[in-house]
Amino acid sequence: MDRTIRLLISCPDKVGIVAAVSDFIAQRGGWMTEANYHADRDTGQFFMRSEILAQSLSVDSEQFRADFAVLADGFDMQWQFSDSDVRKKVVLMASHASHCLADILHRWHSGELECDIVGVVANHENLRSMVEWHKIPYHFINFKDREKAEANAEVEATLATMAPDVVVLARYMQIIPASLCQQYHGRMINIHHSFLPSFVGANPYQKAFDRGVKLVGATCHYVTEQLDEGPILDQDVIRVSHRDSKEDMVRLGKDVEQQVLARGLRAHLQDRIVVQGNKTVIFD
Amino acid sequence: MDRTIRLLISCPDKVGIVAAVSDFIAQRGGWMTEANYHADRDTGQFFMRSEILAQSLSVDSEQFRADFAVLADGFDMQWQFSDSDVRKKVVLMASHASHCLADILHRWHSGELECDIVGVVANHENLRSMVEWHKIPYHFINFKDREKAEANAEVEATLATMAPDVVVLARYMQIIPASLCQQYHGRMINIHHSFLPSFVGANPYQKAFDRGVKLVGATCHYVTEQLDEGPILDQDVIRVSHRDSKEDMVRLGKDVEQQVLARGLRAHLQDRIVVQGNKTVIFD
Amino acid sequence: MDRTIRLLISCPDKVGIVAAVSDFIAQRGGWMTEANYHADRDTGQFFMRSEILAQSLSVDSEQFRADFAVLADGFDMQWQFSDSDVRKKVVLMASHASHCLADILHRWHSGELECDIVGVVANHENLRSMVEWHKIPYHFINFKDREKAEANAEVEATLATMAPDVVVLARYMQIIPASLCQQYHGRMINIHHSFLPSFVGANPYQKAFDRGVKLVGATCHYVTEQLDEGPILDQDVIRVSHRDSKEDMVRLGKDVEQQVLARGLRAHLQDRIVVQGNKTVIFD
Amino acid sequence: MDRTIRLLISCPDKVGIVAAVSDFIAQRGGWMTEANYHADRDTGQFFMRSEILAQSLSVDSEQFRADFAVLADGFDMQWQFSDSDVRKKVVLMASHASHCLADILHRWHSGELECDIVGVVANHENLRSMVEWHKIPYHFINFKDREKAEANAEVEATLATMAPDVVVLARYMQIIPASLCQQYHGRMINIHHSFLPSFVGANPYQKAFDRGVKLVGATCHYVTEQLDEGPILDQDVIRVSHRDSKEDMVRLGKDVEQQVLARGLRAHLQDRIVVQGNKTVIFD
Missing domain, CATH: 3.30.70.260 (ACT domain)
Known part of the structure; x- marks a missing residue:
């Protein structure tokens, strides 16, 4: 390039x-x-x-x-x-699910994403080996057996040591405190596992299943203090039917989540996005 | 056949x-x-x-x-x-917009839909000529300058004279009174111009534009007393971007509305749908 | 506008x-x-x-x-x-199938296409009434019981009287003679009922069925002397399965054909297309 | 399960x-x-x-x-x-490109694919570490500096030691000899990086770029002795435009290849496919 x-x-x-x-x-x-x-x-x-x-x-x-x-x-x-020679420093945040993390790591590993992944922050230990195989530091933050505020303070301090340009929530299932939202305003990217504004908040696949929708989707957006309300970078959907259980929806949705997050992140890394109010202009 | x-x-x-x-x-x-x-x-x-x-x-x-x-x-x-030899009697209901009506009429005209379209009920006069060209009776119901209840009573009486098996709301923009919802329960099909449950109610394209979504959609559902909450027959979406004005979204959405409504109606006419609670099993 | x-x-x-x-x-x-x-x-x-x-x-x-x-x-x-105030004069050419013609006529009728449709040329009589309802002259050219060359000369003469800026082959099933290809070079638009370059020539749905593809498609392209080889304006596909007969593929493909042709024509009418060699740059 | x-x-x-x-x-x-x-x-x-x-x-x-x-x-x-308790033994074959291999390995690792991956056969060394991280044996077969027939004999012998139920060509870029096609008839699955029957053989993205298509695709099919002519399991496409270079098409196509191969393999592993002639019936 x-x-x-x-x-x-x-x-x-x-x-x-x-x-x-x-x-x-x-x-x-x-x-x-x-x-x-x-x-x-x-x-x-x-x-x-x-x-x-x-x-x-x-x-x-x-x-x-x-x-x-x-x-x-x-x-x-x-x-x-x-x-383009000043590669952005990216921190990935994850929880227990591996699919979005594995997808970004592979894209990065194969040279598809122009950035340096400087660390992964996770509230479970199960993804450590996958991350370390990529020679990326893995920071486990324990959210159990203590106050959320304390854990979040550790998250914030850990991020600070890496000074990321971009933070990617790759199915990180914790609520981001307001101070972090502000600190990484316009450069913290989340993947939500529904077609927003449908099914805001927790368990969107269960809600989609209960409503009997015929498509499930995913939305990549910038994180703001209003949960799942930030400017949308990308969205996509996949067809489902009465034959699909909630577990099938979860499985089918994974592929959509991965792609939508990867497209949104790529556009951000290539400086293709201008945020205007709560909307995005994306030059592709 | x-x-x-x-x-x-x-x-x-x-x-x-x-x-x-x-x-x-x-x-x-x-x-x-x-x-x-x-x-x-x-x-x-x-x-x-x-x-x-x-x-x-x-x-x-x-x-x-x-x-x-x-x-x-x-x-x-x-x-x-x-x-299959007992063709269902269908009444279409329309307002001012022609696209869903024209699409269904053409599919019927070209033999794609197994049914008899026995009449069109509309609260505007502008679609009369198109309907009558197909040799289908056109029933104009005036909703202006009088009580809604009175107009709705005329709708109900007009429908009764045709004894339809199926009523299709082809972008009919009036709220259906509860009595009609009950009378045609499980056989009144609406097309809503959004990807439900996003953007229930009026002006969904404006809401979609304001939210900055990257896909707009349409939903075909059975009408129940809860506005836009009935069992979903079909849904689909189309990609939009920051370049698309609200008017572009309206235009792009029309194609999706037509197809989603046509697919839902076709499945209903072929007796492929079982409603279970607020969901549908559709055998295709 | x-x-x-x-x-x-x-x-x-x-x-x-x-x-x-x-x-x-x-x-x-x-x-x-x-x-x-x-x-x-x-x-x-x-x-x-x-x-x-x-x-x-x-x-x-x-x-x-x-x-x-x-x-x-x-x-x-x-x-x-x-x-934009100098509306392009469009002639539509059709054969027996109505869907693409009806779709363009309705889009034009509802103000979606910026052009004047100055005539329809067809080698069957069955679409006359639909066209004339739109107050558009219908020119039937008899291709039976005489030499193709003679019929094509009549086509050419008929087109000449209307001096179209654009000619749209809306599922016109006759081969266009080289002289016409040259005369309307870069402004004669065809819809081919397959995802080119798959299934060039006649009966693409039969070929698609025989090959067992899982998607059928349509291609809008400029007509050149090489059959189905001209610069592509747009393409799209729809999913099919083993349950779909050849007739189902034909039916499902119709919707794709309509949309792909409408999008290609719209881009052409808005002067969004530059042809470079055998490819198109389309500014949308 | x-x-x-x-x-x-x-x-x-x-x-x-x-x-x-x-x-x-x-x-x-x-x-x-x-x-x-x-x-x-x-x-x-x-x-x-x-x-x-x-x-x-x-x-x-x-x-x-x-x-x-x-x-x-x-x-x-x-x-x-x-x-379902008798898990199929799967061997993956790869060349230099990692995306399909990495995708299948991750799906398997996260429990999405019901099978045992008993080995990877590759004609490059670069994917060894990724495979071995998953605790799967990696068999490098040298295709350089010797006769193809000799290398293919080694492939055949290596496969034989693992006695696979299914062989997956995850962008394995070598021609499969007729003897192997016959031996694994109906259980050797390939991913071809085009929408077949378009662009059979080598360099399909270059061919797609040169033809100026507006969608690129991928096809999952059973391998037969006729190159890229076997029964199709699944296909999909993604939109491209004049802005996309051949390299962009390659990148965009990767996601399609991964998903199409994963869906085809999943259907095969769940015994959902019957081959009839050169077509598939897939019960999903």
Whole structure:
């Protein structure tokens, strides 16, 4: 993969934004490998993403950012600059179920995910061997026989030592305390095992079974303080029928969970997502 | 299509049901073209559907039914006997939107649906010409400038004159009064323009847009007194993105609504559905 | 719908294209409602589409085009300028099957397709009444009891009187002669009832049934002189099983054909497609 | 999981088969947990599968089989009796790519697949550590620097030592010699990385990219001597666009390959498949 610079921009829409930004890039020799734009009619907000071949630029990153800050001010932009060579540090959090964790680990192992997985935090011991085979540190946090607050404080401290850019809840079944939600706002990704907003909270497959739905789904979203209410990155579903027990739904849903989480995470790692209010713009 | 007899059975599960029923059919020369079974582990209920070539039977329908009633008693069966030659009478109900109505009319016109469409009831006049082109009576019920109850009474009376076996709400946007729900219990089919239980009630596409979901869907269900809570016949979804306005979602959703309604209706017309509690067993 | 100007561009990729074009548009006050870019790594070709609010432009269309021609020359661009107010004239061609024709007619009737359907050409009489109900002229061309060449000459002459911008083969089952393929190159759209390149030519559902596939599909493509080999606009599939007869596959496939054709046609009508070699770039 | 007996039957269709078989089972106290039937109109062949709770049977397996053989003779049945407690021995064959292998290993590890994986045969060394972590023997067969026939003889001998019931080609990129095809006829399962019959043979993603298809797929099939022509167990597809390079197609296709192979293998392990000619009846 060639090294690229990614520029994510959000600002009030007006005539001339694309012209100004693309002129800025062209003047510095920037060869764009991808360019995406979105104008939101309802809010009047404009979004763009440019991916630029790093070696084509006549200025270094620092200069580019300093220069761009001036332009950005003129358009009242919120913007994010990132470099594909600066790999994001990811921490995975898991509970007892292995499928999402195993899937992300394999994708990472086979080079499909551009990131460094710096650790796994889990409230069970059963996945240690799988994680350590990948040469990734495994941090067990005991949630039994003590106060949740105490365990959560240990989670927070453990995360802090790894300083992750992204935290992925790979079927981590504990409620995230508000302080962690705030600390990792916009960079903590959860997979919920239902097609949200259906079946918020615990036991969504049981609820789906009881309601007699004909599709079960999964939703990847950013974690906010409101349980299962954060901005959605991706969703998908799979067909079920009266022949499927709740256990069948759980099994069929696993594949959907894995894929939806992997797609959401991939988009985040490639800086393809802008959050606007409680919604996402995803440039793919 | 060959004439067939369809037997739908539901009873407490025990050893020997299939043997008894299939022996009963075989003794009367019955050639089965389809046979489906389902044992529900949770409730201990057993379901079966047999489709039998009519010409293969050595007894007439009346005799078959009389004989079968004896067997059915022994197993505490609820059962339904139907004859593919006795086409169900269907009334469609519509409002202003044409897509579901046009789709059903065309499927019927091209021979895809085994039924007689005996009338359309609508609270707008705009679809009259389309319906009458199909040589189907169009009953306009005025819901403006008078009490809902009065209009609903006219709906009920109009339906009564047609004595439908099935009523299809093809995006009929009025609430169905409880009396009608009861009268057509298990044979009034609605299409709701969301993936239930998400977005119950009015304006589901607006709600879906506001929530930022990545799929929009539709649900075909039997109408009960609880709005959008009846047993689900079918559901499906289509992918949307940040590029899609609410109007795009409405447009994309139309195709899903049409197909889901058509599949649900087809299954009902072919006597493939057993309702168990608030869920459906659909033999396809 | 607001009136918009659409600019479709293809040229060798180099630094500064987006800057030049967006600067050109911004200087004329152009408010972009959509902007899409694609750089093809394999061929080094660059593609872009801009949709501009017509009322925002400070120059008229003629001036815009004249000015743009100068810029385009400098970049060796192939380009297409279109105006959403200039509705494309569409002719539909059909045979005996009604489903794709009925679907397009209904979408057009309900305002979903931006075009004028100026006529239907068919080699059977059975669809006349449906077409004429939509107040669209129906041209029956007799293919029986005479030479194909003679019938095809009548087709060509009939098309010529209507001067269509787009010709849609809505399950028109005749081979298109080479002269017509050339005349309507890049604007004659066919729906083939298989997932190409599987099952080219006649009877694809029979072939699919015989091969025992678990999905059947449909392909919308531009017509070229090589049968079923033209650039693909869209494809989709639906699940089938051993329970489905060839007739079931035909029925299930109809829905896929309708949707795939409608999506392809819609993209074409909105000037979203650039053909590159035997492939399409579709900006959606 | 309760222990069950599975009976798979295929015979010429006639009146009374279901009655005879279900009576046979009921007389021995058999509680059926699943029952499936299929009558093929084209060939006049009848298929059925019964799954019976082992503990409900009043006779042991040997007696059941001996008794059933008599009944089967009378109907000219081909039949297969299997016991869920007799886990099938599976050998996986792989090449360099890890995704299908890793997916099957994880499903097996987490208890989703009822089988014993007794070994992996591969023509590269790179997957050894992953396999051995699962405590499964890894057999490397060198295909370089010697005759294919010699290497294939070693494959055959290695397989023979493990006496597998099922061989799974999990993206094993070598051609299987005719002798092995025959030896494992109906129990050697391959995953082909295209939607067959499109793109038979090598490099299907390159072919798909070159053709400009809008969906890429995968096909799970039994291996026969005709390359990629065997009976299809399952297929699926995923949407691609002009934005996707060949490498993107490879990546997107991996998920489809994994799922299609896993579904096909699962159906085979649960004795849900009857092969008829070059097609499969799959009772799910």
